[in-house]
Amino acid sequence: MIHKSDDPVIRCDGVWKIFGARASEALDAVRSKGLSKEEIRDRYDCVVGVCDASFDVGRGEIFCIMGLSGSGKSTLIRHINRLIEPTAGSIYIEGQDVNALSARELRRTRAEKIGMVFQNMALMPHRTVLENVAFSQEVRGHDVRERTQTALRAIRAVELNGWEDKYPDELSGGMQQRVGLARAIAADPAILLMDEPFSALDPLIRRQLQDKFMSLSAEMKKTTLFITHDLDEAIRIGDRIAIMKDGVLVQIGTPEDIVTNPADDYVADFVAGISKLDLISAGKIMEPIDAYTRRDGPIDFDAWPEAHPNQSLDQLVDLSIATQHPIVVKLDGRPLGVVTKNALLRGIKGDTAPAASAA
Amino acid sequence: MDEDTTFNILDPFSSIDLGIADSAGGIKQWAIANRDLIQPIKAVFNDIVTAIDGALNAVPPLVMLALITLIAWQAAGRRTAILVGLCLFALGLLDPNAWSLAMTTLAIVISAVTACFVIGLPLGILAAKSDGFERLLRPVLDLMQTIPAFVYLVPVVMLVGIGNVSGVIVTIVFALPPLIRLTSLGIRGVNPSVVEAARAFGASPRQILLKVELPLATPTILAGVNQTIMLSLSMVVIASMISVKGLGNEVLRAMGRLDAGKAIVGGLGIVILAVVLDRISQGMGQSGRERGQRHWWQSGPVGLAWRLTRARNETTPPVSAAPRTEVQSN
Numbered sequence: 096m097i098h099k100s101d102d103p104v105i106r107c108d109g110v111w112k113i114f115g116a117r118a119s120e121a122l123d124a125v126r127s128k129g130l131s132k133e134e135i136r137d138r139y140d141c142v143v144g145v146c147d148a149s150f151d152v153g154r155g156e157i158f159c160i161m162g163l164s165g166s167g168k169s170t171l172i173r174h175i176n177r178l179i180e181p182t183a184g185s186i187y188i189e190g191q192d193v194n195a196l197s198a199r200e201l202r203r204t205r206a207e208k209i210g211m212v213f214q215n216m217a218l219m220p221h222r223t224v225l226e227n228v229a230f231s232q233e234v235r236g237h238d239v240r241e242r243t244q245t246a247l248r249a250i251r252a253v254e255l256n257g258w259e260d261k262y263p264d265e266l267s268g269g270m271q272q273r274v275g276l277a278r279a280i281a282a283d284p285a286i287l288l289m290d291e292p293f294s295a296l297d298p299l300i301r302r303q304l305q306d307k308f309m310s311l312s313a314e315m316k317k318t319t320l321f322i323t324h325d326l327d328e329a330i331r332i333g334d335r336i337a338i339m340k341d342g343v344l345v346q347i348g349t350p351e352d353i354v355t356n357p358a359d360d361y362v363a364d365f366v367a368g369i370s371k372l373d374l375i376s377a378g379k380i381m382e383p384i385d386a387y388t389r390r391d392g393p394i395d396f397d398a399w400p401e402a403h404p405n406q407s408l409d410q411l412v413d414l415s416i417a418t419q420h421p422i423v424v425k426l427d428g429r430p431l432g433v434v435t436k437n438a439l440l441r442g443i444k445g446d447t448a449p450a451a452s453a454a
Numbered sequence: 455m456d457e458d459t460t461f462n463i464l465d466p467f468s469s470i471d472l473g474i475a476d477s478a479g480g481i482k483q484w485a486i487a488n489r490d491l492i493q494p495i496k497a498v499f500n501d502i503v504t505a506i507d508g509a510l511n512a513v514p515p516l517v518m519l520a521l522i523t524l525i526a527w528q529a530a531g532r533r534t535a536i537l538v539g540l541c542l543f544a545l546g547l548l549d550p551n552a553w554s555l556a557m558t559t560l561a562i563v564i565s566a567v568t569a570c571f572v573i574g575l576p577l578g579i580l581a582a583k584s585d586g587f588e589r590l591l592r593p594v595l596d597l598m599q600t601i602p603a604f605v606y607l608v609p610v611v612m613l614v615g616i617g618n619v620s621g622v623i624v625t626i627v628f629a630l631p632p633l634i635r636l637t638s639l640g641i642r643g644v645n646p647s648v649v650e651a652a653r654a655f656g657a658s659p660r661q662i663l664l665k666v667e668l669p670l671a672t673p674t675i676l677a678g679v680n681q682t683i684m685l686s687l688s689m690v691v692i693a694s695m696i697s698v699k700g701l702g703n704e705v706l707r708a709m710g711r712l713d714a715g716k717a718i719v720g721g722l723g724i725v726i727l728a729v730v731l732d733r734i735s736q737g738m739g740q741s742g743r744e745r746g747q748r749h750w751w752q753s754g755p756v757g758l759a760w761r762l763t764r765a766r767n768e769t770t771p772p773v774s775a776a777p778r779t780e781v782q783s784n
Contacts, residue, residue, distance in 0.1 A: 178650060209654070211655070218651075219666060230655050234652075234657045234658070
């Protein structure tokens with residue numbers, strides 16, 4: 096199948112997953128009568144796992160799905176490589192309907208196009224690091240020399256050289272998850288599925304592995320679906336974030352969108368605890384220069400610190416500390432707007448409506 | 455039906471006769487009628503058992519003793535090897551005939567356990583994969599384990615005739631269930647997330663079975679083999695009733711003559727053989743890594759030979775892998 100390079104690599108189209116013996120009846124009922132999850136559970140003895148999920152992931156994009164446990168995010172990610180079959184809806188990988196693949200084609204797609212990292216590592220305890228990493232090549236029937244070479248390259252990429260003959264139980268948790276990562280990238284797949292890969296690790300190791308992953312992914316440009324229950328992690332890693340609640344994708348957007356424009360109270364609750372310092376830019380909180388001068392009259396900006404519209408709140412705070420004046424936001428030498436100390440403080444709280452500063 | 459028996463509502467069973475025993479006797483008639491079909495098959499298997507017996511008895515006892523001790527060393531370590539060596543020595547000293555009888559018994563046990571493995575492993579795998587099959591199989595296994603051996607001794611003899619093959623069949627009936635049960639248990643006990651990972655990386659069901667499930671279930675399966683060996687040994691006396699030679703026959707004859715001394719010789723011989731086989735098969739179930747070695751060929755007599763050849767080749771640089779660093783055992 097021919098496809099343009101700007102086609103989404105992963106596309107989910109109205110995916111439903113309902114667990115239970117009467118799943119299709121339950122699905123019809125949901126669609127025609129709009130029953131709630133609880134009604135489905137009581138009337139059909141079915142559990143709604145994923146509820147009408149649609150999203151696209153572009154080539155090289157890191158798409159985070161954030162949700163608490165039980166929100167259906169692990170169920171959703173398993174639809175991408177068809178570890179779980181959807182009750183309704185379709186999943187496309189590079190334009191190919193995953194659920195239309197034969198068993199043989201599916202195995203080929205899994206081994207060559209998709210790498211997966213699991214929360215509990217899921218390494219094979221009876222195989223050495225090298226044998227674990229080479230697994231997907233082994234099941235494809237590549238010869239020993241070739242798969243050893245590619246596996247060693249992946250092991251080097253996660254900086255585990257010298258450990259390839261050890262068994263997983265001889266490694267620390269962080270190292271085991273690096274093996275998991277190496278196994279996922281060994282076959283050089285186009286897509287990485289990361290199912291809460293760093294959740295089981297302690298904070299310091301998690302941070303290191305996030306950095307490792309981000310530098311690797313910047314280098315390899317893999318299309319990544321990243322599951323996490325940690326919004327900080329999603330914001331750090333994701334190009335776009337989808338917030339999932341009770342099987343529903345509540346909001347999809349860039350980290351800044353999510354933080355500054357939460358779609359509902361649920362997302363707002365999550366976002367409340369997040370530091371906005373690095374997420375919100377000067378352009379978002381400034382008061383347009385016209386409005387400012389209309390109110391306070393023409394001003395001489397020369398003594399004021401200057402900022403670029405893309406500068407983060409963190410940098411604005413540093414500028415602001417050094418002076419009593421507001422900050423003027425300039426693009427190519429032309430003043431665009433003004434950030435007063437009040438606007439800055441509101442911005443730190445997540446309030447970006449510039450109109451509020453006029454009140 | 456007995457006309458005198460009056461029907462009593464409180465004791466209805468004494469007046470009802472469905473004739474189950476008579477119709478089951480029909481099986482006997484059927485078995486006798488079909489003997490000719492069985493005989494050629496029987497002859498083949500009888501030849502196999504006789505050949506194993508002949509081979510084991512052809513080896514001089516001391517050589518055989520050394521061989522089994524080496525196997526024990528490889529499978530279970532030096533301490534077990536010493537115990538096994540001493541046990542076999544004691545077995546030989548029990549009676550001038552004891553060694554030869556023990557080898558005959560060993561041949562029956564080897565045949566029965568091999569047959570159990572060939573039948574039991576596939577059934578165990580099927581039972582692990584299919585809940586329905588497991589439900590179906592469970593009462594059959596219960597029956598095999600609990601029904602007194604004497605009950606199926608007669609039909610088997612009617613069908614197959616007396617001798618080694620019947621002995622092996624009777625032994626299989628009794629010794630097979632734990633292997634099936636533990637194979638199923640072992641495969642069902644494999645961490646599902648590891649199996650899921652194998653699926654996610656494109657493994658086919660066959661590859662998952664061979665590369666993930668069976669290797670991870672091996673300790674449990676070998677525990678089943680160990681149980682099967684032990685149960686096979688416990689059947690040798692009963693099997694000797696249908697003219698199976700060996701230590702069991704010794705015990706049976708001693709019983710008939712109330713010869714306590716001879717019974718003790720036979721009995722002790724069986725016990726010693728059981729200890730030897732138990733220690734060796736248990737050692738196999740324990741992975742080498744639990745004992746601090748990385749690979750099985752790095753320990754025991756094979757490991758010794760391996761180290762010796764390496765020492766000899768030390769002058770020439772190793773062509774293959776660099777010498778592995780030994781892990782410290784914890």
